[in-house]
Amino acid sequence: KKMHWQAAKKVINTIEQAGFEAFIVGGAVRDYYLKKENNDVDIATSALPEEIQAIFHHTIDVGIAHGTVLVLDFGEPIEVTTYRTESGYSDHRRPDTVHFVRNLKEDLKRRDFTMNAMALSKSGDYIDYYNGRQHIDNKVICAVGEPLQRFEEDALRMLRAIRFASQLQFSIEYQTLQAIHQKASTISYISIERIQVELSKIFTSKHAQMGIEYIENTSLSNYLPGKFNTHSWTGFYSEDRQVGWAYFCLVNESDLSLLSAYRCSNKDKLFTKSILGAYESLLNGMPPIDLLRYDLSMLKTACQFAEWQNKVLPFSFDDLADRKSTLPIQHINELAISGRDLMEWSSKKRGAWIKQTLDTAILAVLNGEANNDKQQLKEWFHAFHDEG
Ligand code: ATP
Ligand code: MG
Missing domain, CATH: 1.10.246.80 (Serum Albumin; Chain A, Domain 1)
Incomplete structure (x- = not known):
């Protein structure tokens, strides 16, 4: 799994030998400082996209207009993006224009949060103009620059802040949080698919309830489909995004239309129907025919739902599994x-x-x-x- 980092170092060496700068940037630097694994190693460079294409043998143009070239020379694909600034943002979601620049500081300035705005040289030195490491030490998520302006530029950043908070169990710095509260209504500029991706990450994070609480308290919940009721999420934990979406429906009076509202897949809908069916059977004592209908993992999840919903059952999951195993047929x-x-x-x-x-x-x-x-x-x- 260290292959990506090795490939990234080789990419940086090659770019430096050609007379340009290159650094590891973004989430990989944050996670490296946090000692968390991250194989998504992105590189930022002073070289222009066409210069990168000339330096390497095997490249794929994945977004030349935004400055991104995929370098394949060292086995693992490594994304190399030219330093850039962004401007415009008249639609509150993406810049009207990007300008390539030759200066790393300019590139880091456009990034969302201080912990995501650090760079790492190939020898392991941090470039940290915005105190990212200090904020990580203090477990705070802090916008780069003026929070109100940053959320005005791109409203998705509000949900990203909350997503990182629940993934890392960090709090959101006061000014940044106030700005989210103030700009909450602008989340409606963002496509529901991108919102779905962030909510999925919140549902599957270590501290999902914290994310729900931020969504409720910043009043972002007023502009998103469904109710975000912090209380209903006490104890909730799952690494499976489908379990998260099913639970979200359950705590919204089993409203399956929410999955359509967030453009979830038909597979997600089938899963939710099945798990909510299992949960209902569970509350009815799980008759034998239903024991047959659901596999052990479904039964397990249904039992967890009961626990998170503070429903006390007269039997445990192990009891159910025992009962199932003694049935004359298993399916x-x-x-x-x-x-x-x-x-x-x-x-x-x-x-x-x-x-x-x-x-x-x-x-x-x-x-x-x-x-x-x-x-x-x-x-x-x-x-x-x-x-x-
Ligand atoms: P993850 O580990 O979840 O992928 P990440 O920090 O790598 O988190 P990405 O969405 O992969 O997040 O983005 C990579 C980097 O690009 C971020 O670390 C940040 O510097 C920058 N970035 C991404 N999205 C935005 C945004 N909406 N506004 C500003 N900068 C952003
Ligand atoms: Mg990433």
Whole structure:
């Protein structure tokens, strides 16, 4: 996993040999200071994109207009971006124009937070004009420059501040926080997809509740779909973004339309439906047929939901797992008969009766009325069928 750092150093050497400057910048420097792993090693350079393309053998132009070239010479792809300043921001989300500059300080100045505005030389020296290390030591997130202006330029930065706070368990510096409060309504300039990405990172962070609390207290919540109720998130923790989104729906009266509002995928929607179904079954004592329907990880998550919602259950997850393991079948598709068998035995046409009968057969197996055996189920079927 150190490969990216080695490749980055080689890239820097090569650029320096060609007579330009290059430094590691952004999240990798922050995480290096925090002693956290980060393989997303970005490089900033005084060389222009076309100069970078001339220096290296294998490059991909991933955004020349913004100054970014991907260098592939050393195995790992390394992003190399020309020092730049940005101006304009008339849409509150991206600069109208970018200007390439030859000075690192100018480049660092455009970055969002002091901890993200540091650079690291290849020999390990920090370039830290905005006291990023001191702010990291004090566990505060602090805008670079005038916070109000920085959020006016790009409203997404408000959510990024909150996201970093919950990931790192840092607080947001007072002036920066006041500025978020003041500019909260401008979050509506930002596309909902980008908001979804930041919320996913908040949901999966170590201290998700802290993020929810910031969203509520800065009143950003007034401009985002759904309720952000800090109290509902006490104890919540998951590394799985789908679990986060499902829980967000649950604490919003199981409002599944929120997933559409945030443009989540159909896969996310299916997951949420399933987990909310499992949770509801759990509150109903989890009947055997439902035990079959959900796998252990779903049952586990549903139990966690109950815990986070302060619902006291008369059984634990381990009890459920034990109950599940003693069932005669572990999944509905393990039933020894199929719809085809039913049609053969009854010479009736395909129809809704097939699914109903199979469900009843599963219940019969679960209740011990029949073994999960084709011959026995055939007898059971005829007895059942001849009655009906
Ligand atoms: P992560 O580890 O989550 O990727 P990161 O700090 O690397 O965090 P990126 O979105 O990858 O975040 O951005 C890389 C760097 O670009 C940031 O560290 C910051 O210096 C700068 N940056 C990113 N987004 C913005 C923004 N909206 N405004 C100003 N600077 C930004
Ligand atoms: Mg990054």
